[in-house]
Amino acid sequence: MMVSDGIELFLRLYPAYLLVEFVLRPGFCGADRFRNSWRSRSLILHAVAAGGLTFLFAALWDIVFMLQNPASLPAMLPQLRNALLYAFVLVAASHFAIDGALARWTAGRREKTSRGGDPGLLPEDDSLRTLFAGGAAHLGVLFIVLVLLSPQAPIPYPFAGPVELIRIWVAAISFLLVLQPGGMLVGGVIRSWRDDADAFQEGSLDKAGRLIGYVERVLVVTFILVNQYTAIGFFIAAKGLFRINDPKRSEYIIVGTLVSFAIAVLIGAAAAYLIYQGGIEQCIEYLSELLQIS
Template structure:
């Protein structure tokens, strides 16, 4: 029997191919328009299940388990995609993220079911589990908690009048930029690629502060500069502490 990681990565590869490369745009539009009456929704779901035959046979999974895998993946993929095209709650990205997370959970569950070489207790006792938990915690920490911390710091430097309205629009749009920036900085810190961090900061400075300079508004520029530097400092410190905790070389 194949091990968990090999089987899961193989299934995830098939999912990626079927969901993003083998699904034409007009299929997606038809699913949104016709929902459960769309033939493409059924065809897409069946494709996901049948395509798993490739890794299942290559890894010598027995036919009983193959039949179970195809049935589970086909039915759950249909249900999840139907929910996605039918719901109007949340924005498009939230629905997309939930959709993909649910699909991955199904794949993980099926792999756990058919593999007998790994158990949950073995995962909990894995040597790299503490490192994985610490790294995951670091990424969670640099997102929403760091944004809240930056907002609290910036609240000490209020901007009044029309200037504040301009900054609000900039900060709202900059929240996603901040998330992406902190993810990149933390990742580069953990792998020791400090030159890449400098490139990220330089690129952001060119595009972000170049626009601010056009307004000739010094207070706005200082407001955004404070937020950016606080974001960088917090993320870098978290990255350094995690690196030390993981006993990695930070020299």
């Protein structure tokens, strides 16, 4: 497998993790995991969904090729079998083990600190810790899947080469990252201000603020990718027109806005560099030289 093929495959697997971990999981799943740990039905369903979606993304181009050429099914079966074994089974088992272990650790930490309240809720000061720990562990599993799938036959790309597809995956991943993972980062940074802002204890206002954060981060990344930096300035100026009388709430909104914009700008700038400024080609060249040396 060429280096560009390996990068495209990894970037194809990573959105599956982001979707199943942050987009497709209902809110009650987290509470059920922390209450019931390994016996959680939602944890099992989450692990199966993670394996199934990863398999779908791993075999995406093979499936498209078979739909276009039904006679190729017998020849494609070995690749589908490997994708099913490595992508589905390994990812499902690892999701169950990693998320179950994190749930037990968090529940035990909550019990030791005697915080009270609903034992199914994730402690705020542990949210970022579990986010990064779980993300790093799942990322390692995806690298293992990449290595196991790499000796297969050439990938039947349907409409473009690997470099063009890498650009598409980079753009898609940048939008996924600024949504829920970006929102969790913002929530962790502004936690102390949020605890002091009494008005934001109301669920409706909290949900509205979360939705506004999603929209503003998506817009900022979009403006960067279409090279409309002036629009970002107008967007920031428009948000600055809001006036809030309560100092605590104003600090909460200002800090949250700045952190949200910073996350979106950093991710958008990194994506723009990779897509438009030769970053992808440089990564491919560097990894090719590194593999030749090793």
